[in-house]
Amino acid sequence: MSLQPTAHRPAGSADDPAWFRYVLGQYPTGVCVITAQPEDGPPIGMVVGSFSSVSMHPPLVGFYPSVTSETWPHLQRAGNWCVNILAAHQSDVCRRIATAPLRQRFEGIAWRPAPSGAPIIEGAVAWIDCVPVAVHDAGDHKIALAQVQHLDTASTELPLLFFRSGYGSFSPLTLTAYDPEMRLTRPLRHFELIRSIAQELPDRGLRCLVTAPVNDSVVVIGQLDPPSAAAAAQPTTLVGQRLPFRPHGPSIFEAWAPDTEQEAWVARFAPDSQEAEIRALARIRQRGFSIGLGSEGHRRFAAALERLAAEPGTVPNEELDALVASLDYEPAELSDDVLAQARVISAPVFDSAGGPVLALTVFGFKAKPQVVRDAIAAVTGCADEATRTLGLAPRRD
Numbered sequence: 454m455s456l457q458p459t460a461h462r463p464a465g466s467a468d469d470p471a472w473f474r475y476v477l478g479q480y481p482t483g484v485c486v487i488t489a490q491p492e493d494g495p496p497i498g499m500v501v502g503s504f505s506s507v508s509m510h511p512p513l514v515g516f517y518p519s520v521t522s523e524t525w526p527h528l529q530r531a532g533n534w535c536v537n538i539l540a541a542h543q544s545d546v547c548r549r550i551a552t553a554p555l556r557q558r559f560e561g562i563a564w565r566p567a568p569s570g571a572p573i574i575e576g577a578v579a580w581i582d583c584v585p586v587a588v589h590d591a592g593d594h595k596i597a598l599a600q601v602q603h604l605d606t607a608s609t610e611l612p613l614l615f616f617r618s619g620y621g622s623f624s625p626l627t628l629t630a631y632d633p634e635m636r637l638t639r640p641l642r643h644f645e646l647i648r649s650i651a652q653e654l655p656d657r658g659l660r661c662l663v664t665a666p667v668n669d670s671v672v673v674i675g676q677l678d679p680p681s682a683a684a685a686a687q688p689t690t691l692v693g694q695r696l697p698f699r700p701h702g703p704s705i706f707e708a709w710a711p712d713t714e715q716e717a718w719v720a721r722f723a724p725d726s727q728e729a730e731i732r733a734l735a736r737i738r739q740r741g742f743s744i745g746l747g748s749e750g751h752r753r754f755a756a757a758l759e760r761l762a763a764e765p766g767t768v769p770n771e772e773l774d775a776l777v778a779s780l781d782y783e784p785a786e787l788s789d790d791v792l793a794q795a796r797v798i799s800a801p802v803f804d805s806a807g808g809p810v811l812a813l814t815v816f817g818f819k820a821k822p823q824v825v826r827d828a829i830a831a832v833t834g835c836a837d838e839a840t841r842t843l844g845l846a847p848r849r850d
């Protein structure tokens with residue numbers, strides 16, 4: 454099929470249905486199934502391409518059912534609808550629901566009930582559970598409006614598209630990450646602003662990762678390696694890698710959090726380790742840095758990070774979670790013996806709103822206490838200067 458519209462076709466009239474359909478067919482749509490669970494029988498559904506979001510306050514969606522549709526009166530009688538956005542591989546589901554008799558449309562189709570009881574079709578990209586609120590006349594169609602009650606995404610598949618009477622899928626020219634609160638944009642900008650300051654760390658021979666809290670994870674925003682590591686035959690990077698932010702892992706982003714947030718964090722620990730975590734958070738605040746020791750768990754964690762740096766996705770999230778849970782942080786004493794075991798030191802960078810918004814983490818101390826002491830001085834010094842750059846004086850308890 455050519456994807457170019459026929460160039461030399463004579464322009465038709467708006468009254469010519471074929472011409473109308475041809476021209477309007479140049480506009481692609483997604484494909485939804487509006488489902489309902491009638492009181493007296495199996496679920497029903499209707500395929501529509503005319504679905505769209507309508508209003509945010511209140512949350513309204515809508516679609517245009519044909520006045521000749523036999524399904525529409527049944528949908529109207531049902532008190533709830535669930536809009537199912539079909540995935541690209543679901544054209545067979547679409548065909549079945551568009552063509553089977555009303556009461557047989559869900560035969561062979563796996564579904565589960567939305568909160569309203571209307572079907573969520575297994576494999577749909579997203580579902581929107583809603584209550585009909587208004588129907589307006591619009592020529593040979595109606596405008597049906599519904600208020601959204603619950604909604605969720607259900608898979609990461611691409612949606613099914615309908616274009617010039619055929620089905621297809623989306624091929625991105627650009628794809629923006631879903632980042633409504635600029636949770637990635639802000640840390641990336643912060644890192645850019647403090648990059649030259651943090652550069653002092655690799656210049657001193659330390660390997661450095663810059664991380665930021667993003668949703669429920671910690672994400673590597675930047676990596677600064679000493680020239681020897683950066684010049685490795687096969688350059689690797691952890692930038693973009695999500696690290697678990699979970700109990701028993703590093704707490705640097707919680708140590709300065711408001712009391713209520715810290716309480717919620719501590720409550721996620723097993724009851725018998727909550728006291729220890731409260732002490733660990735106090736140590737981080739008082740010292741101004743977090744210190745992780747080189748246990749066996751840490752060696753395995755470091756090996757997993759090496760694998761991830763070489764090839765993203767090679768360590769499953771669950772394995773990473775378990776490895777983080779086995780790490781050993783914030784010892785009570787910082788004697789030479791303990792410092793010799795230090796594997797990572799992290800220091801917080803605050804923004805003008807009180808952060809911490811970034812952490813500078815250094816590693817590669819070769820089990821030498823004096824190297825660790827120098828690294829602590831260097832990383833906390835850099836973090837304080839970075840904090841001043843982002844607009845706030847260094848902060849200690």
Ligand SMILES: Cc1cc2nc3c(=O)[nH]c(=O)nc-3n(C[C@H](O)[C@H](O)[C@H](O)COP(=O)(O)O)c2cc1C
Pocket residue numbers: 484499500501502503504516517518519521522523524525547550551552615
């Ligand atoms: C991709 C696609 C999009 C459709 N979009 C609409 C639509 O927006 N409105 C509508 O009334 N029918 C639409 N239909 C047709 C209905 O799904 C259904 O086939 C039609 O209403 C006739 O069936 P019925 O009389 O059992 O309701 C669409 C069909 C397909 C395959």
